[in-house]
Amino acid sequence: MTDRLADAPRRSSRVLGVSTVRAPATCGELVQGTRAGVAFHVTCPIDLYSTVTVELVEGTRIACSPEHPKAGAGVVAALRHLGVEAGARVTVHSTIPRAKGLGSSTADVAGTIAACALAAGRPLPPEVIARLALSVEPTDGSIFPGIVLFDHRHGADFEWLGNAPAMSVVIVDSGGEVDTVAFNRVDRGAVLRSLEPEHAEALALARRGLAKGDPALIGRAATLSAIANQRVLPKPGLPAVLEAARELGAAGVCVGHSGTVIGVLLDSRTHNAEAVRRLLAAAVPSMPVLGCHRVIGGGVEVVSGRVSSPD
Numbered sequence: 001m002t003d004r005l006a007d008a009p010r011r012s013s014r015v016l017g018v019s020t021v022r023a024p025a026t027c028g029e030l031v032q033g034t035r036a037g038v039a040f041h042v043t044c045p046i047d048l049y050s051t052v053t054v055e056l057v058e059g060t061r062i063a064c065s066p067e068h069p070k071a072g073a074g075v076v077a078a079l080r081h082l083g084v085e086a087g088a089r090v091t092v093h094s095t096i097p098r099a100k101g102l103g104s105s106t107a108d109v110a111g112t113i114a115a116c117a118l119a120a121g122r123p124l125p126p127e128v129i130a131r132l133a134l135s136v137e138p139t140d141g142s143i144f145p146g147i148v149l150f151d152h153r154h155g156a157d158f159e160w161l162g163n164a165p166a167m168s169v170v171i172v173d174s175g176g177e178v179d180t181v182a183f184n185r186v187d188r189g190a191v192l193r194s195l196e197p198e199h200a201e202a203l204a205l206a207r208r209g210l211a212k213g214d215p216a217l218i219g220r221a222a223t224l225s226a227i228a229n230q231r232v233l234p235k236p237g238l239p240a241v242l243e244a245a246r247e248l249g250a251a252g253v254c255v256g257h258s259g260t261v262i263g264v265l266l267d268s269r270t271h272n273a274e275a276v277r278r279l280l281a282a283a284v285p286s287m288p289v290l291g292c293h294r295v296i297g298g299g300v301e302v303v304s305g306r307v308s309s310p311d
Contacts, residue, residue, distance in 0.1 A: 013057035016086055019118035019305030022049040023111035024298060025096040026103035026142050027169045027263040028256035030218060031206050031225040033199025034192045039153045042161065042206050042221075043141040044254055044263070046169060046293035050094035050104065051303065052111035056119045059087035068092040070105050070136055074112035077132040084120050097290060099177035101259015106140040109133045114300040121307040126299065131155055138184045145299040147210055149203070153184065162210030165218055167251065167295040168273040169263040170280055172287040174237040176260050183233070183258045191231055198228040215267040219252025222265055226255040237287050238262060244283035248276055261290065268294065 025048040032041035054075065064072035068090075075088045090112055096104040110133050117124040124132075126144045133139040134155050141150025147164060151157040192199075202225040209217030223242070230238060235255060245253050245264045249271070254263045264280060266273055273292035281289050 013059050013087060016056040016058065017119035017121060017305070017307040018053065018055045019115040020051065020053040020303040021111050021115045021118065021300050022051040022303055023107040023114070023300045024049055024103075024142050024296060025107055026140055027171055027293065027295075028101045028254050028259060028261055029225070030147070030222045030254055031199065031202045032229065032257035033202070033225065034196060035157075035199065037189065037193065038157055039151050040149050040157050041141065041152055041257070042203065043144070043148050043150065043298055044169070045142045045147075045164070045296050045298040047296050048096055048102070048291070048293055050092060050096055050107035050111050052108065052115045053091045054112060054115035054119050055089040056084070056086045056116070057089060060085065061087040062090070063088070064090040065092055068094070068108050071108045071112040073136045074109040074133065075116050077135050078113045078116035081128070081132055082117060082120055082122055086120070088116065099179060099259070100173060101178065101256015101261045103140045103142055105137060105180065106133065106142060109136050110139070110143045110300055118302065118305045119307065127158070129300065137181050142298040143300060146297045148298065161207060162213070164295050164297040165210065165213050165215055166268045167215050167218065168266045168268040168271070168292060169254070169295060170266070170273055170277045170292050171261050171263050171290040172237075172241060172280065172284060173290050174235040174260045174262055174287055178233070178256070178259050180258050188232055195228050195231060198224060202228070215251040215265065219250065219265045221252075222254035223252035225257070226253050226262070229255055229257045233258060235260070235262060237284065240284050241287070244280055247283070248279055250276070262287075
């Protein structure tokens with residue numbers, strides 16, 4: 001049972017354990033496509049977070065904010081996996097824009113699962129968190145440390161590709177919203193199969209770039225994938241952003257392959273993201289700039305946690 005957080009009693013039940021974690025957003029994906037019909041993406045985690053607190057309490061009621069309904073499903077999945085009978089109070093503080101391709105739902109769900117397990121005194125490894133998150137919805141590989149390849153639909157494919165490169169990203173919004181769950185229900189198998197050569201080329205570039213820590217190769221990979229994705233989810237503003245990125249000497253662009261965001265990727269050793277932000281805002285005034293962020297390694301981070309001792 002999942003209730004509105006505001007409707008649930010706050011202190012009437014004994015707290016069994018509490019934990020707070022934070023999980024990162026993403027700027028879309030560096031690469032996304034299929035290989036032999038199996039979905040994959042290469043993660044692009046950024047320093048923007050959803051912070052989740054889970055209090056496990058006596059009883060069975062799960063109280064969760066209505067603004068973050070999937071977090072409640074994450075608690076249910078975690079408690080079932082752990083075999084723990086308890087209620088929960090879930091609080092989510094997130095500044096990640098929703099329905100844009102920034103991984104907001106994955107951050108909420110994965111953060112909730114991780115916090116629930118920690119509150120129970122039984123922390124879970126990333127692969128288990130990912131499997132439980134996939135039982136709720138398609139899931140980004142930002143759950144895993146570093147930069148990884150991950151099958152966001154079924155979890156059938158995983159590969160660690162490298163540490164986060166020295167890159168930053170200026171994010172613009174091409175407009176509208178995309179429901180990721182609804183997007184993934186549509187069968188796009190034929191067009192994705194036709195794009196597999198482009199996906200393979202982009203992935204090969206990304207592998208080399210991440211192995212070498214080379215932003216230029218990573219940017220080329222992301223740009224190739226972004227252009228290929230115009231046949232899957234067109235972004236009318238992409239050509240203008242591509243032109244601006246070239247003029248600014250950016251490494252390339254990445255996109256939310258099932259979202260609305262476009263990221264201008266920069267070598268943070270040679271480019272000032274705030275300066276590029278101002279220039280980009282002038283170059284593409286029809287698209288709001290959502291922010292400047294560092295590309296980071298993924299993974300859920302523990303903020304705090306404790307488990308109550310039995311009376």
